[in-house]
Amino acid sequence: MGQILVVDDEQSMREFLSICLRRAGHTVAVAKSGADALETLKSTPIDVVVTDLKMPGEVDGLALLQTIKKGKLRPNHGSAPTKIDPEVILVTAYATADTAIAAMKQGAYDYLTKPFQVDEINAVIDRALEKRALVAENIALRDRVAGRARLANLLGKSRAMQNVFELIGKIASARTSVLITGESGTGKELVARALHSEGSRAKEPFIAVNCGAIPEELMESELFGHKKGAFTGAISDHPGMFQEASGGTLFLDEIGELSPSLQVKLLRVLQERKVKPVGASDELEVDVRVIAATNRELEAEVARGAFRADLYYRLNVIEIRLPPLRQRREDIPLLAEHFLRRFSTEHGRTVRLSSEAMRKLEGHDFPGNVRELENMLERAVALSSSDIIGATDLPDVKASKVNDQIPSEFPRDGIDLDRLIADYERGWVQRALDQTGGVRKKAAALLGISFRSLRYRLDKLGFDKGPDEPNEE
Secondary structure (H helix, E strand, O other), rough: OOOEEEEEHHHHHHHHHHHHHHHHEEEEEEEOOHHHHHHHHHHOOOOEEEOOOOOOOOHHHHHHHHHHHHHOOOEEEEEEOOOOOOOOEEEEEOOOOOHHHHHHHHOOOOEOOOOOOHHHHHHHHHHHHHHHHHHHHHHHHHHHHHOOOOOOOOOOOOOOHHHHHHHHHHHHHOOOEEEEEEEOOOHHHHHHHHHHHOOOOOOEEEEEEEEOOOOOHHHHHHHHHHHOOOOOOOOOEEEHHHHHHHOOEEEEEEEHHHHHHHHHHHHHHHHHHHOOOOOOOOOOOOOOOOEEEEOOHHHHHHOOOOOOHHHHHOOEEEEEEOOHHOOOOOHHHHHHHHHHHHHHHHHHHHHEOOOHHHHHHHOOOOOOHHHHHHHHHHHHHHHOOEEOOOOHHOOOOOOOHHHHOOOOOOOOOOOHHHHHHHHHHHHHHHHHHHOOOOOOHHHHHHHHHHHHHHHHHHHOOOOOOOOOOOOOO
């Protein structure tokens, strides 16, 4: 339930809306003019403003909306000012397409025409409160890690993502190498940038390189630099990425793509903290923190001889494993709201998702993870002619079945069946824990197993044991 401000110059309408909204469980304040509403907003935290469009005086409904959206009417709530503006719903008996468009462009949440049904106004207010709650939750989660602008795209309320945020906070200022693992599209570079921007090297360079995007014959020069004349086309000295990142962070994305010969040279740089440019006779000292990322299982690559074990352990001093989006579905509304706000700004529109569209997103497995969700919403905003994106505006998606994930042919080098089964089991256990807020007895019930069996699996799969729950047995 929310704190609602009703603004109307007609007493009968103020009383009618007050009665209806209080019956729905809301706390209601009233104002008989736009000027009175401004005074109320300066001193009282309000979630939703329901205002008449046509009112006497200098401050009508549109003027009130414009003032609210400037963000200068945020009262102190506790010890800190409120961080988000109230949502505004405009009501009028004189609706035209032009006024509706003007209101939505200036930030109104919705627009209702008199006469309206009680259920209609209640439904609109409920949706406005849901949006406000998502925005507030979004802000709170970003502020917990710090640097709201720096972590604008790194969002999540799930336990798995909270663990990632806490780990970032602990190791951001360390010099230690970090290996970020996870499927494509989970946000590995965002985590690398957060580690850099939250640490003591934040004011120094952050250099990112995709190890799979640069031809092998050029990669050594790109990483370590070269001297003039070292090879055909080397018309001048080139510093290389290690030197360019001096004092800061070098992010090596898709590290599993690095050739065996370059793995040896990278290992030496990490051990000696020195680089030798191609064609040079002397080594140069470098002070660089290396963060690597991969969507491969490097431990399996080491086992089959495709990646050096000594380099793997040198890079994997601390591992940050990012969960796929299908294992943290509760984060989908937060991410969707964030992307919609961004694309709405880019297109000069106010766009939101219908409840049916949100349910469709929450039911999708997102093999492309957060990147797929972002692309899906960007496409929907660009192609939709309405400011409400419905389920039909989204591409046809479905939750995948186990058989859908099995390739038609075995990989050339076979598979690690035990690991695949463990990963699948770990995903369902994590989802059950997330859905039950970490209450293991409830999680066991969701999984259809005994509490004792869940404890065994938590230990086998490497989950934190956590505090014992009362009456466990």
